[in-house]
Amino acid sequence: xxxxxxxxxxxxxxxxxxxxxxxxxxxxxxxxxxxxxxxxxxxxxxxxxxxxxxxxxxxxxxxxxxxxxxxxxxxxxxxxxxxxxxxxxxxxxxxxxxxxxxxxxxxxxxxxxxxxxxxxxxxxxxxxxxxxxxxxxxxxxxxxxxxxxxxxxxxxxxxxxxxxxxxxxxxxxxxxxxxxxxxxxxxxxxxxxxxxxxxxxxxxxxxxxxxxxxxxxxxx
Amino acid sequence: xxxxxxxxxxxxxxxxxxxxxxxxxxxxxxxxxxxxxxxxxxxxxxxxxxxxxxxxxxxxxxxxxxxxxxxxxxxxxxxxxxxxxxxxxxxxxxxxxxxxxxxxxxxxxxxxxxxxxxxxxxxxxxxxxxxxxxxxxxxxxxxxxxxxxxxxxxxxxxxxxxxxxxxxxxxxxxxxxxxxxxxxxxxxxxxxxxxxxxxxxxxxxxxxxxxxxxxxxxxxxxxxxxxxxxxxxxxxxxxxxxxxxxxxxxxxxxxxxxxxxxxxxxxxxxxxxxxxxxxxxxxxxxxxxxxxxxxxxxxxxxxxxxxxxxxxxxxxxxxxxxxxxxxxxxxxxxxxxxxxxxxxxxxxxxxxxxxxxxxxxxxxxxxxxxxxxxxxxxxxxxxxxxxxxxxxxxxxxxxxxxxxxxxxxxxxxxxxxxxxxxxxxxxxxxxxxxxxxxxxxxxxxxxxxxxxxxxx
Numbered sequence: 001x002x003x004x005x006x007x008x009x010x011x012x013x014x015x016x017x018x019x020x021x022x023x024x025x026x027x028x029x030x031x032x033x034x035x036x037x038x039x040x041x042x043x044x045x046x047x048x049x050x051x052x053x054x055x056x057x058x059x060x061x062x063x064x065x066x067x068x069x070x071x072x073x074x075x076x077x078x079x080x081x082x083x084x085x086x087x088x089x090x091x092x093x094x095x096x097x098x099x100x101x102x103x104x105x106x107x108x109x110x111x112x113x114x115x116x117x118x119x120x121x122x123x124x125x126x127x128x129x130x131x132x133x134x135x136x137x138x139x140x141x142x143x144x145x146x147x148x149x150x151x152x153x154x155x156x157x158x159x160x161x162x163x164x165x166x167x168x169x170x171x172x173x174x175x176x177x178x179x180x181x182x183x184x185x186x187x188x189x190x191x192x193x194x195x196x197x198x199x200x201x202x203x204x205x206x207x208x209x210x211x212x213x214x215x216x217x218x219x220x
Numbered sequence: 221x222x223x224x225x226x227x228x229x230x231x232x233x234x235x236x237x238x239x240x241x242x243x244x245x246x247x248x249x250x251x252x253x254x255x256x257x258x259x260x261x262x263x264x265x266x267x268x269x270x271x272x273x274x275x276x277x278x279x280x281x282x283x284x285x286x287x288x289x290x291x292x293x294x295x296x297x298x299x300x301x302x303x304x305x306x307x308x309x310x311x312x313x314x315x316x317x318x319x320x321x322x323x324x325x326x327x328x329x330x331x332x333x334x335x336x337x338x339x340x341x342x343x344x345x346x347x348x349x350x351x352x353x354x355x356x357x358x359x360x361x362x363x364x365x366x367x368x369x370x371x372x373x374x375x376x377x378x379x380x381x382x383x384x385x386x387x388x389x390x391x392x393x394x395x396x397x398x399x400x401x402x403x404x405x406x407x408x409x410x411x412x413x414x415x416x417x418x419x420x421x422x423x424x425x426x427x428x429x430x431x432x433x434x435x436x437x438x439x440x441x442x443x444x445x446x447x448x449x450x451x452x453x454x455x456x457x458x459x460x461x462x463x464x465x466x467x468x469x470x471x472x473x474x475x476x477x478x479x480x481x482x483x484x485x486x487x488x489x490x491x492x493x494x495x496x497x498x499x500x501x502x503x504x505x506x507x508x509x510x511x512x513x514x515x516x517x518x519x520x521x522x523x524x525x526x527x528x529x530x531x532x533x534x535x536x537x538x539x540x541x542x543x544x545x546x547x548x549x550x551x552x553x554x555x556x557x558x559x560x561x562x563x564x565x566x567x568x569x570x571x572x573x574x575x576x577x578x579x580x581x582x583x584x585x586x587x588x589x590x591x592x593x594x595x596x597x598x599x600x601x602x603x604x605x606x607x608x609x610x611x612x613x614x615x616x617x618x619x620x621x622x623x624x625x626x627x628x629x630x631x632x633x634x635x636x637x638x639x640x641x642x643x644x645x646x647x648x649x650x651x652x653x654x655x656x657x658x659x660x661x662x663x664x665x666x667x668x669x670x671x672x673x674x675x676x
Contacts (some may be wrong), residue, residue, distance in 0.1 A: 062480075065517060065526060068488075069481045070247035073240070108386075108421055110294065113449050113481055116243075117516070133239070134294070160349045160375040160591070161393070161421050164385040190349060190375075190590055207520040 003049060010041050014049050021054035021082060022061070024074045033085040043086045044096055051079050051086075055125040062121070063209055072120035079124060099219045102145045103154040104132030105188075106165035111158035114188055117208035118154060125212055127219075138169045145182050151219050154211070155201075157188040166191070167199040183218045187211055221313045222306045224462045227503050231455060234290070234298035242292045242299075243482045246450055249289055250488040253281040259487045259535075267530040267624035268576055268617045269538055279539040282494035283307055286451075291499050294448065295455035302502065310502045311544035318470050318507055318547065320370050322440050325405075325412030327369040329508060331547045332578040334538050335616050340607050341580040342367045343549065346374040347418055347444075348585045348594025350642075352381075352396075357648045359404020361597045363413055364651055367604050370442065371405065372583055373397045373418035377591060384420065391429045394420045398436040416442040416472060427460035431467055439468035445504040446474040447496060450482045453503050461504040473497070473506035476551065477536075479529060480516030486532040489513040493536035497546050510551035510582045512536050521555045521588045524566060524631045530624060534577045541578035550574040552584035552603055557639020558596045558646075559657050562631070564664035569627050571603035572673070575610050576620040586639060593639070596646035598653045598661060609673055626671040 003011060013036055020029035036046050058075045061067035067075075087095060101122055105115045112134050123129040130148055132140060145153050153173075155166045166186045173179040185203035186196050187210075196204035203218050205211025237245075253259075257277040269275060283304065290301040316331040329341045345362035355376065362371050377383060379393040398417060405413040417430050417437050427443065430436045437443065443464055445457050464471060475497035479489035493513045500506040512533035515526040533550075540546040550573065554566035567584050574581055581603050585594040615623065642648070645657040653661060665675045 065480070065485075065515075068247075068479075068484050069516075070244060070484065073244065108423065110422055110448060110454055113478060113516075117481075159421060160377045161384045161390060163377065164383050168385075189588070192590055207522065209522075 006041070010039055013039060014041070014046055017046070017050040017082070018054045018057070021051065021075060021078055022057045024071060024078060026078055029078055029082050030085060033082045036086060037089060043090050044094065046086050047083055051083060052126055054079065058124050059121060059209070059212065069117060069120060072124050076120055076123035098126060098128040099152070100128045100130070100148050100150040101152045101154055101215065102130045102132060102141060102148060102150045103156070104136035104141060105134040105156045106162050106169070107135060107137045108165065109157050109159055109162035110134050111156070114158065114208070115156035118156065118187065118205060118211045121208045121212045122215055127215065138165065138172045141169050142172060142176065142178065146178070150182055152183040152185060152215065154185045154187070154215070157186070157191060160190050163191060163195065166201070170200050185211065185214055185218065221310045222502060224458065224465060224505065227300060228458055228462070230300040231293040231296050231298055231453070231458065234293070234300050236297055237292065237299050239294065239297065243450060246289060247482050247484055249285060250483050250491050253285055253491055254484070254487045257281040259490055261486060261528040261531060264527045265625065266621065267534070267628065268573065268621040269531060269534040270617055270621070275535055275539040275542060278490050278535050279494055279543045281491045282498070285491055285495045286498060289451065291503055292450070292452045293455065294452050300453070300503065306502070307498060311498055311546070314501050314507055314545040316545050316547065320414035320440055320442065320470060322412035322438065325410045327414065329369055329547060329580070331545060332541060332575070332580060334541055334578045335576055336578060337611055339611065340575055341369045342600070342604055343370050343372055343416070343582045344368050344600030345583050345595055345597065346372040347583045348589040349375045349377065349591040351591055352376055352379060354592060354642070354648070355400040356403045356407065358642065359401055360407045361648055361651050362600065363405045363408035363410050365597060365600055368413065370414035370416055371401065372416040372444065373401055375418060375420060387423060387425055390420045390423065390426045394426050394430050395436060398430045398432070402435060414441050416444055418444055422454060422456055424456040424459040427456065428463050431463065437469055442470040442472055444473065445471045445506060447500050447504070449478050451492065451496060451499055457504055465505050470508065471504055471506045472508035473500040473504065474551070475500050475506070475509035476512045476514050478516055478519065479513055479526070479532065486513060486515070486528040490532050490535050493532070494539050497540060498544065508547045508549065511540060511546065511548040511579065512550065514553065518555055519553070519587055521636045524555050524562070524634055524636055525628055530569070530573060534573065537577040537579050548579045549582035550579040551582045553587045554584070555587050555636035557586040557593060557637060558599060558642065559640035559644065559660065560637045561660050561664050562634060562637055563599065563639055564602055564661060565627065565630060565667065567599055567603050568606045568664065568668055569624060571606040572610050572615070572620055572623055572627070575607050576615060576617055581607060592643065593641045596642050596653065597651065598646060598657065602661065605675060606668070606673070609675055613674060623672055630667065
């Protein structure tokens with residue numbers, strides 16, 4: 001389906017929903033989502049058009065300094081709510097599966113700012129993100145990734161002395177015979193692309209915006 | 221001041237709060253306070269705050285923030301509530317001077333005033349990783365800078381050739397850090413120079429294991445115990461604060477806020493930026509702080525300057541110096557790496573601000589520092605030279621603002637540069653920059669002189 005094939009009113013509805021999400025106008029976004037359901041617009045198309053476009057615009061606003069981390073969180077939550085309204089009539093077999101990412105700061109590291117930024121950027125860009133928090137042992141990452149059938153494990157580290165825990169996750173995946181099941185992306189202040197390659201990570205994010213680009217490259 | 225035992229108890233008995241709830245409540249509360257107190261960036265021409273009334277309103281907003289939300293303990297996921305009286309008592313009981321070091325190397329590190337005319341106190345280096353082969357030599361070089369008041373430790377990935385991983389190796393590495401620091405300052409001929417332990421990790425055992433008057437942390441030394449962003453504390457840090465309070469070592473903290481995070485934009489970052497060092501005083505007994513506002517896009521090295529960040533930093537430091545006992549430092553964090561002209565000019569910008577807003581100088585280093593690739597002694601000597609010139613030539617807030625505007629124009633169209641490793645651009649044996657870096661230094665000096673800050 002193409003947007004240009006839709007009647008004007010339906011196109012306007014989809015654009016308005018996108019704009020309401022970008023403006024983080026919760027009430028209007030939910031109302032528009034209900035209208036879209038009532039108009040019987042293909043919900044998968046609506047999700048792709050309105051939510052995915054909104055995600056790009058929200059990311060641009062963060063990049064330009066207009067939006068901050070809490071805006072990303074609010075936009076991400078709103079996208080979930082709108083997605084649930086749009087998706088309630090989609091038969092289970094037609095629900096498009098989102099890419100699932102398990103993210104956290106590695107064991108012994110309590111720093112959350114960079115990880116939070118990456119998690120919210122990923123979530124607000126359409127990934128299903130499970131944030132494990134900080135100080136997360138290798139085995140917890142792996143168990144959660146197995147449980148959720150995740151596509152990627154994203155590991156943050158802000159200390160030179162906690163970077164080896166990123167490697168530990170990759171080594172543990174190998175020893176458990178699971179390395180091929182999950183992409184692994186690493187990042188954090190002292191982490192470099194060279195280090196990511198040395199430890200056998202699939203991807204590296206220099207910052208939140210770079211991490212989003214990398215995740216899309218690896219999973220989409 | 222409220223006792224650390226009382227704080228410890230509140231971390232066990234305070235209201236349970238989910239971290240996401242805390243984060244979003246913090247954002248909403250700060251946003252409300254920004255509106256209530258009329259905190260607004262006057263515009264891109266403004267690098268230094270001229271509005272004393274605004275500073276006072278920002279201070280009131282910060283006190284109200286602490287009173288409303290308290291501090292979040294991430295270990296127990298509980299809120300540590302504080303009363304207005306407890307907060308105000310802390311900011312008046314905190315010392316304005318810290319004695320540090322021993323013998324002829326003893327120094328007094330002081331709170332400054334806005335547009336103060338005394339020379340700045342200086343911590344010239346580290347807080348960036350070095351490899352163990354370079355470590356003692358690097359320490360010696362930074363300790364050789366005569367204006368050094370104390371010197372901070374650093375992180376490293378390997379010790380005795382082994383990758384550091386897990387508490388036993390961290391404890392071992394922590395003690396080696398102190399050994400290298402002691403060795404370095406002794407070789408610089410300054411055996412009594414105060415050393416600040418940079419935690420290898422933030423577990424209680426890593427923080428406490430260096431306490432050793434013979435060959436580790438002395439009672440006249442210090443330790444870095446920092447609150448996390450968004451007013452979050454850890455019980456392991458509190459353990460260390462309790463131990464070092466009895467031992468006698470001083471404590472310092474990274475008390476800046478991050479614009480773009482849960483505090484919101486630069487205006488919100490002002491409110492958290494004033495509240496955070498006060499919170500650090502109360503929960504960890506930190507009395508020396510690197511303070512102000514950083515922007516997430518500058519910390520990541522995406523942009524050299526984000527409009528309003530210098531101004532926000534200025535509001536925070538002026539307010540802290542006018543209304544509290546807070547010893548403030550400027551952590552000079554250029555987005556370009558060592559060996560580049562941009563690094564020196566960015567460092568100059570931040571060290572012009574420092575004396576005018578009432579800050580001392582702290583450890584200049586590249587914002588994206590990696591092993592042996594964060595700083596050289598030249599940047600430390602440079603920021604001392606620049607800040608001395610600002611004081612000697614009598615720059616006030618107005619004059620400083622004009623100078624910063626000219627310097628900001630220099631960065632237009634520029635992108636952060638990676639720079640060089642310490643051994644590529646600096647001769648650690650002879651304590652001098654390599655010839656190419658010397659030329660870069662002279663060029664930076666010439667440009668600043670042309671802008672109106674005469675550097676001989």
